[in-house]
Amino acid sequence: MTNANATLADVARLAGVSEITVSRVVRNLGPISENTRQKVNSAISKLDYVPNRAAGMLASAGSNLVAVLLPSLSNIVFPEVMRGIAEGLRGTGHQPLIGVTDYDPLQEEALLTSFMSWRPVAVITTGFEHTETTRRMLSSGRIRVAELMDIDSQPIDLAVGLSHRSAGQVTSRHLADLGYRRFGYVGHDWTADRRARLRYDGLVEGLAERGLSIVAETLNPGPSSTEAGKAALATLLAKGAAPDVVVFSNDDMAVGGYFHCLAAGIEVKRDLALFGFNGLEIGQCMPAPLSTLRSNRFLIGKQAVEVLLSTPKRPDETQTIDTGFEIIVGKTA
Amino acid sequence: MTNANATLADVARLAGVSEITVSRVVRNLGPISENTRQKVNSAISKLDYVPNRAAGMLASAGSNLVAVLLPSLSNIVFPEVMRGIAEGLRGTGHQPLIGVTDYDPLQEEALLTSFMSWRPVAVITTGFEHTETTRRMLSSGRIRVAELMDIDSQPIDLAVGLSHRSAGQVTSRHLADLGYRRFGYVGHDWTADRRARLRYDGLVEGLAERGLSIVAETLNPGPSSTEAGKAALATLLAKGAAPDVVVFSNDDMAVGGYFHCLAAGIEVKRDLALFGFNGLEIGQCMPAPLSTLRSNRFLIGKQAVEVLLSTPKRPDETQTIDTGFEIIVGKTA
């Protein structure tokens, strides 16, 4: 209010102390007499002093920024991961710098390049698919790197997530145990979403173990959505393969499938069983709670941050944290 | 790779030019001969030089950061706003610094204090409820400020959103025109979500115009969710007031209400009409598409950024942008 943009020096002058003393008061460092602290604090509020992190960062060569690269915000899964990240960051004095890559490695590279100039203490991204340049920037070893969601490959530094391949396998075993034999699959464009593809592969593998296979599948172009699931299930059923269960690439799609059944008068489970992935709230509120696999999105974000910040220096060994998944039995399969 | 952390000076030395020339190449400023540009660029890649924005910012007194304060990430509405913000930011070289306030003005203040030290060019927040300190920081006038979602009050600088009061009024007029007379209301905790409250007020006002009023209402404690909507509708109906239409605080709640009807065998619209707010995708995929009001969340974020960045200096006059809303007729009312 008072001043245009007060600096440490202004505060020091007004308080009648040296700059470094003000700096210490602001950062709560070293021994400061009560008297001095008060003088400084009153000067600070009188001048509406706001520290300049750029200067601080330059002088101390350390930022408190964490770069976060998310594929999308349209899919509720990533905001939930972000919630976990924000929770992990809370109270640590760290701030997230967020970018949305649209599942595009080149976009990721561009954002990362830009983020790196802020000298973040850590980078959080998703999956293992990165451009050469991205990989090089992240590998240089100075900062910590977490790759979230997936643990099916070797991480650069830290991976936090679940095995999607294994999730797919568990799905098919579970459904086969329930007696289903004619498996349908409804998915979305998985060139972007490699993890959906991994789950599909796991599913096929799990079925193969039992001598089963997928009798019909439909891939809806574009990203996953309720609408896509609804439309794609209709397409699948029109093919006439008469599956007794349909596995969806995720819950959004599965909820869409459920809506299709409601609209088409198909009695879910008796006529056609449905199975999703993620365990979203919406699926559990339906008249017939969705049978699905719970992934722990919030936990993934939170754990990643906790590990990253607890060990600021990258360990020699890479680390993989499995946040697991559980079957939600539900009433649709 | 090569170097620990190369600086401009290192690049200049290797390229055999002055620092400022390197700086110009990096920033694409001023006239540079093709020859020099190449020498510099090759030195840059040889050293894996990454500019240091902290230094740049300090020297030029300008950041490219936009502070974004969102109440929540659990509610899909805000990720959608954020998508709009990210879209508006794309290609401008600006980066968002994101904080989640949990609908808490004190949390907002804490985050803002922290963000201000990065000298953002603009601050984007939601609503008009801020602490005194927050208001003071934002009013100082140096940076641009957008308050999103709501336009029912006087903004500090720029407001982008819709009139929730008016949305409530339109809702009741629309439903009254359709012949509904016995209005129920199902909401969530609106001490946090002031806009839901405004819609409610508008709804009541709109009803009053027609000599109508709400015959029964239930407020579910806690934030809005599908589950909350489902439970609260059950509670409401148990009260026995026999409404012919229920207005929900938003689509999440309304979808929950729809699920309750499905489960309880209530034929939607004939036995009980449902009306939401937001126009989320999920509501439109249901067997009976939800009757609701579309708010333009993506647009709110995008427009805010566009206006903010197009006029870096705060104008003398405050500005309000109405992104409007439209009735989605649907099949539930």
Add this chain to the structure above:
DNA sequence: GGATTTTATGGTAGCGCTGTCATTATCGCG
């Protein structure tokens, strides 16, 4: 063909802060 403009480059002085190394009270203690 000298004056003027344009193109290409560099020197220097900070931006606002913190790390390092002093320096000066003040205190406990045998």
Add this chain to the structure above:
DNA sequence: CGCGATAATGACAGCGCTACCATAAAATCC
């Protein structure tokens, strides 16, 4: 009461970059 320890403060250099002002060479002009 003198000595090391602790508490409280300051001087100063420099983090890596860019704004500002200059300079030199080449191009343009009447």
